[in-house]
Amino acid sequence: MKSCYFLGLFFLVTLKLSAQDTVVYQPNKINQFKLVPLPAIGSNPANGWLFGLAPSATWYMGHPQTTKMSNFVGNFLYTTKKQWIFSSRSNIFLNENKTILIGDWRYFITSQPTYGLGSSTPNDPAENPNQPGVWWGEQQMDFRLVRFYEAVLKRIGDSKFYLGAGYHLDIHSKVSSFQEEEITEVLEFAHDRYNTEMGFNTDKYTLSGISLNMVMENRDNSVSPYEKNFAWVQYKVNPPFLGSDQSSSLLLLDYRHYINLSERRKRNLIALWGFGNFLVSGKLPYMNLPGMGWDMFGRSGRAYAQGRFRGESMVYSEAEWRFPLQQNKETFGGTVFVNAASFSSKTTDEKLFEQFNPGYGVGLRVMINKQNRTTISADYGFGQKGNSGFYLNVNESF
Template identity: 30%
Template sequence: MNKFLLIALCCFAPLLLKAQTPTDTLNVVDIDTTGKTDLLDIGTRLFKLKPRPKTKEKKQFYFSILPISSSVPGGSKALVTSTTAGFYLGPRKTTYLSSVTFAPYFNLKGRYGLPIHSSIWLKDNGYNIQGDTRFLVYPQYTWGLGGGQSEQDRILVNFNYVRFYQSVYKRIDPSFYVGLGYNLDYYFSINTNNNPTPITLAQFTGYKYGTTDGNNSFSSGLTLNFLYDTRQNSINPIPGIYANLIYRINSHVVGSDNNAQSLYVDFRKYVSLNKSDDGGKNLIAFWTYYWTTLTQGTPYLGLPGIGNDPYQRSGRGIEQNRYRGENLIYFETEYRKDITHNGLLGFVVFANANTASEVNTHRFAYINPAAGAGLRIKFNKKSDTNICLDYGFSKGYNDLVIGLGEAF
């Protein structure tokens, strides 16, 4: 009963938030970059290049490219080339900034990935189109279900992964959207051959769906989506609210191996601590999500897991997939502050915690915390894109992650 009360509360949260918005028309703030500095400005001055043109063009594109050597989801170092494009497809006073992120990576240990994320806002925010496409070769550790395992209680799982998620949202009110989508997850060549002691994934986890050694796992389903979004810029949100509910139905009718249902509810709030608009960035951000399977049949690799959220940004300071269960609750808060008045440098301090349900009791028995801090360097002031260097730590683990755009 408590589980369904929580689901009901999450479902109605976006509507309650909407009721607090008295306006019937969207008024997007056009961010003033006068007096601001980014790395492109510094490069222009240093190499005496032609100044960047000042333009009011509605469909101006803003690119940010960062080739780095950094950690990738699942652990180990890899060469990553992160590219973010921000652009407007309508008048800036009535249209949010669209974004596309492409971050391919590879290393010399058999791991590589080609992930593409997109959020496209059409003119006057009439529609929002969201996409998530990935092809991954992914040897990765798993610790089974729940949260009580030690760091050494793990096995290595080899698999390849194809993901294709597409959703279309239609605007109902100024910031409220309803949409439909299609989600496909294909895990293939699943095996545990590289472990010192022979053991299958089914034996280690005690879970029967999608754990047969050498087999494939195919999940295909339709989604019903609800979205409330006043952030204006998802690359670097300014004060606002984001709430998203995704109800997924995998079915034999659309080719899925098993019939299964799941729910993902995501809520974020950004609160400015400035007393005026000219004090630079000074805000606190909150993020929480609840991810649950509503029926049996979800394959093991598709179960709720830390770092496996849609943008793989949760759990900084914790290894991806470290905690997994049929239900997962996550919370994070982050303080963001400019160091320099021109916005070139900033810093963040963050803390997060998660809890995954236990395999037999389905209880949330363990809370797994992490914390850290990071440096921000403005790469492109027009799209407000930062280079983010985050150091996070938790019990028995620490990591430095470098990327473009805020974690949430």
């Protein structure tokens, strides 16, 4: 989930920037386990007020000179709308980087607005001109989500490349759509119409599959890179015999590049991100379609709410200038970013690249652990049609 929940956390951390904010457990010099038990207090229209923890941890599974740093980010939140949000995202490098474990585990009892499919959906609810009798624009959804994604990748020789397999499970249940305000029109919700036409239930559906993954891991640090690059290609197959309601396949492409602008100040850099998620074959339930902000760490689409745009396929790009704000210290930094996304939709007869949803914004960074580059990031993004948002995260956006 986007960490706009953590409003107030930023101010707490800036008042206590010291080693005392980090719990360090060192049974030996190899592990160097460091936990930052961040409190989370915030608010947003979909969830109301949220309270809980957003812990972040870093450690080494081998000698630091030969093994990259592993990391974990969690959310443990309760809201005034009686919602629970639990998540755990991790990148774990085993001894000498011979194996990578990539995990994304979630349990949500939550709600989220949806707007229909494609890049041209409006903000305000109205009848879809391409689908008479169906809502277009903002529609609220309650749902529960159980997600278990885990991939194991083995290093190919002494290279930067890894090859491996993964298992992926999504169970959406107790899904219901509604309008928060009283509206006289009696129209069918976009989620319900799509699922009915595609042969899925409207209240519960399962996606279960396996994936083939290839990763190039060449970053100097995975939580806050200063240089080099990263690439991930994943082909996922969801057959009914593994529990999926219908068969489907997806292709994910993810590439990130970091261009250092100063040898003396490595923190002064340009970061580039290209991301694509494509339905290759079969049919997907509505909430499993590629959507804004539903990447692993929920960082895409600053300027828009999570799920603001959704479609059968998506392409996303972002560029960010990161720079230090102090002449000789690394505590404070800033950023300026621009992004754009495009979605395809058969219901609106939209194809990729026919329409883009751009965003831009600025941000502030506070590095609370300089050795591991653990950072609190606060960003404000602006999008089209009055969309905007404040985002508070642990570590860099990508």
